[in-house]
Amino acid sequence: EAQVTQNPRYLITVTGKKLTVTCSQNMNHEYMSWYRQDPGLGLRQIYYSMNVEVTDKGDVPEGYKVSRKEKRNFPLILESPSPNQTSLYFCASSPGVYYEQYFGPGTRLTVT
Amino acid sequence: EDKVVQSPLSLVVHEGDTVTLNCSYEVTNFRSLLWYKQEKKAPTFLFMLTSSGIEKKSGRLSSILDKKELFSILNITATQTGDSAVYLCAVPSGTYKYIFGTGTRLKVLA
Numbered sequence: 001e002a003q004v005t006q007n008p009r010y011l012i013t014v015t016g017k018k019l020t021v022t023c024s025q026n027m028n029h030e031y032m033s034w035y036r037q038d039p040g041l042g043l044r045q046i047y048y049s050m051n052v053e054v055t056d057k058g059d060v061p062e063g064y065k066v067s068r069k070e071k072r073n074f075p076l077i078l079e080s081p082s083p084n085q086t087s088l089y090f091c092a093s094s095p096g097v098y099y100e101q102y103f104g105p106g107t108r109l110t111v112t
Numbered sequence: 113e114d115k116v117v118q119s120p121l122s123l124v125v126h127e128g129d130t131v132t133l134n135c136s137y138e139v140t141n142f143r144s145l146l147w148y149k150q151e152k153k154a155p156t157f158l159f160m161l162t163s164s165g166i167e168k169k170s171g172r173l174s175s176i177l178d179k180k181e182l183f184s185i186l187n188i189t190a191t192q193t194g195d196s197a198v199y200l201c202a203v204p205s206g207t208y209k210y211i212f213g214t215g216t217r218l219k220v221l222a
Contacts, residue, residue, distance in 0.1 A: 033210055035212075040214065041214065042200070042212050042213060042214035042215050043155070043200065043202075043212040044212070045209055045210055045211070045212075048208065048209065048210065050208060056208065058209055058210075059209065059211075090154060090155075097204045097208045097209075097210060098143045098144045098162075098204045099144070099160070100146055100157040100160055101146075101155075101157070101202075101210065102157075103154035103155050103156075104154065105153065105154055106153065106154055
């Protein structure tokens with residue numbers, strides 16, 4: 001089944017404790033992206049990747065890191081999480097930037 | 113600066129009504145505009161509109177793209193309670209970013 005998977009689905013952590021949210025797709029898509037969704041602000045792009053080893057900042061990259069060492073995986077790293085990073089996070093992939101995105105199920109992160 | 117603006121922010125209608133959702137955009141090197149539906153989970157794809165495909169229809173949903181006036185409309189006829197959701201408009205920019213509007217929250221009352 002074609003899908004995007006994310007783990008964990010829910011995470012409660014404390015300020016400053018490094019964490020990684022994994023994202024994997026099995027559709028051989030070149031474009032992958034991370035978004036955060038906050039009430040009233042919609043989906044905002046954090047980072048995107050055009051292909052392996054090619055990543056770039058979206059609109060809200062501060063406090064996040066990503067890497068794309070393999071085509072299928074695109075982990076999101078929060079090296080020192082803060083409460084303002086409490087949000088719902090989505091990973092997505094697509095054949096290219098101009099096409100429909102396939103979304104993972106989301107990760108609800110709470111930073112206390 | 114690239115931007116996508118949706119209106120209205122929210123809408124409450126009764127079953128059977130017809131609704132029109134709006135999306136205006138300003139992006140560099142426009143190639144496509146996409147509509148998604150989001151219920152209590154991840155967004156799901158509805159339509160993609162491009163220069164060569166400015167009108168799409170699927171059942172009770174239809175969408176048009178006006179490239180001259182830089183907007184798109186999503187129409188839903190004979191609404192049902194299952195249409196209740198947030199509808200998102202997205203436009204990829206020439207800088208390879210993917211820009212979403214803030215969405216329109218639609219509630220359909222029985």
